[in-house]
Amino acid sequence: MANELTVLKLEECLDALIDYRGKTPRKTDFGIPLITAKVVKAGRIETPNEFIAEGDYETWMTRGYPQIGDVVLTTEAPLGEVAQIKFLPVALAQRIVTLRGKPGLLDNGYLLYLMQSQEMQAKLLGRSSGTTVTGIKQSELRKIEVALPRLSEQRSIAHILGTLDGKIELNRKQNETLEAMARTLFKAWFVDFEPVRAKMEGRWQRGQSLPGLPAHLYDVFPDQLVQSELGDIPEGWVVGSFADAVDIIGGGTPKTSVSEYWGGEIPWFSVVDTPAASDAFVVKTEKSITQAGLNGSSTRLISKGTTIISARGTVGNLAIAGCDMTFNQSCYALQGRNGSGNYFVFLSAQRMVEQLKSMAHGSVFSTITRQTFEAVCAVHPPVSVLHQFEESVASLLDPILRNVNESHSLALLRDTLLPKLISGELRITDVEYRLEA
Known part of the structure; x- marks a missing residue:
């Protein structure tokens, strides 16, 4: 296929290169979303959390307006993250350039996907400069050589890889909805005590179903609230320490100097493996250990479904183990006891983290210790309620795990196909046949 490729400098293939480096916009609490280097990750633009005023948009965007389909590239801190603009209007921040292919030449x-390929990433790094922060100048970026197949093949490659990414994105959005519904259900049952209040106010009658409250749950809940040190709580429920609901397990790290301990089949979780909040489950970790590493260290093997919480450094990150795994000493594993199921523990830990942040007046709390779990007060429902909740919320969280596993498989397929398609090692007809098969 080499003789079918056209080799050009990147600048010769572009209709536009928009660069706002050296300028700092006046940021506001709302307005036009600002795309910064912090929100360009893993091939997508995460939800922006910084904005510029609508009135400043025209005066700021004097170097050019982005369009749907433009490719954004981070030029430093970090270098080489790439994504495509899917919505407008957006403003562009420093450390971002926007690339637009020349019609009829570059799709x-x-x-x-070309910019995400290992070859292009290596070229970006090869032309970068800086010691403390590695970055690439626009003049160097323009000089990078690219090898382009014919336009029809470009579009076919983009379609195949984009279809995989589209399904991953659909799973992510489904997970966002399902995770939000799970949090809402937890809050209704265990914070607002909505089932009890509905009975007290006559809105829920025996044999009747309400949203989130099937008729068969009617007798599981009491019909009145009683006073406690945390305020009114359902009759028969008790107040205790958060630690009463969980077994707290510490982690560990096998010696890094012993090569036999690393690179095995046992996932080893650290804070870098924290999934997106909507995905909840971690099914793949950056590092893994061997059985010898497990046996020769203080790390512990926890079962699928166990909650992991980061306790030092980056504090309060949560994940549910999507398979049996180990974890480092900067985290705790939380396993339910006294009737607390896996999902009740995870959602309770979410509420605990929110409470800790509130107690810290919005600042980042630096450490979670075993004493922290003991100091946080919580309402403990009876086992009958816990079992019914676990059954109800499983219909929301189990599909998230299926989506996460599917997305992981799709990402592996995409990452396998991408370099082969970009290099021409695989032809489009070969890939289409394999995908259909």
Whole structure:
């Protein structure tokens, strides 16, 4: 296929290169979303959390307006993250350049995957400069050589890889909805005590179903609230320490100097493996250990479904183990006891983290210790309620795990196909046949 490729400098393939480096916009609490280097991750633009005023938009965007389909590239801190603009209007921050393929020569979808390829990433790094912060100048970026197949093949490659990414994105959005519904259900049952209040106010009658409250749950809940040190709580429920609901397990790290301890089949979780909040489950970790590493260290093997919480450094990150795994000493594993199920523990830990942040007046709390779990007060429902909740919330969280596993498989397929398609090792007809099969 080499004789079918056209080799050009990147600048010769672009219709536009928009660069706002050296400028700092006046940021506001709301307005036009600002795309910063912090929100360009793993091939997508995460929800922006910084904005510029609508009135400043025209005066700020004097170097050019982005369009749907344009490819954004982070030029430093970090270098080489790539994504495609899917919504407008957006403003562009420092450390971001926007690339637009020249019509008839370079397809924007293909450009997205071309810039993610190992070959292009290596070229970016090779032309970078800086010691403390590695970055690439626009003049160097323009000089990078690219090898382009014919336009029809570019579009086919972008379509195949984009279809995989589209399914991953659909799973992510489904997970966002399901995780939010799970949090809402937890809050209704264990914070607002909505089932009890509905009975007290006559809104829920025996044999009747309400949203989130099937008729068969009617007798599980009491019909009145009683006073406690935490305020009114359902009759028969008790107040205790958060630690009463969980067994707290510490982690560990096998000696890094012993090569036989690393690279095995046992996942080893650290804070870098924290999934997106909506995904909840971690199914793949950056590092893994061997059985010898497990036996020769203080790390512990926890079962699928166990909650992991980061306790030092980056504090309060949560994940549910999507398979049996180990974890480092900067985390705790929380396993339910006294009737507390896996999902009740995870959602309770979410509420605990929110409470800790509130107690710290919005600042980042630096450490979670065993004493922290003991100091946080919580309402403990009876086992009958806990069992019913676990059954109800499983219908929301189990599909998240299936989606996460599917997305992981799709990402592996995409990452396998991408370099082969970009290099021409695989032809489009070969891939289409394999995908259909």
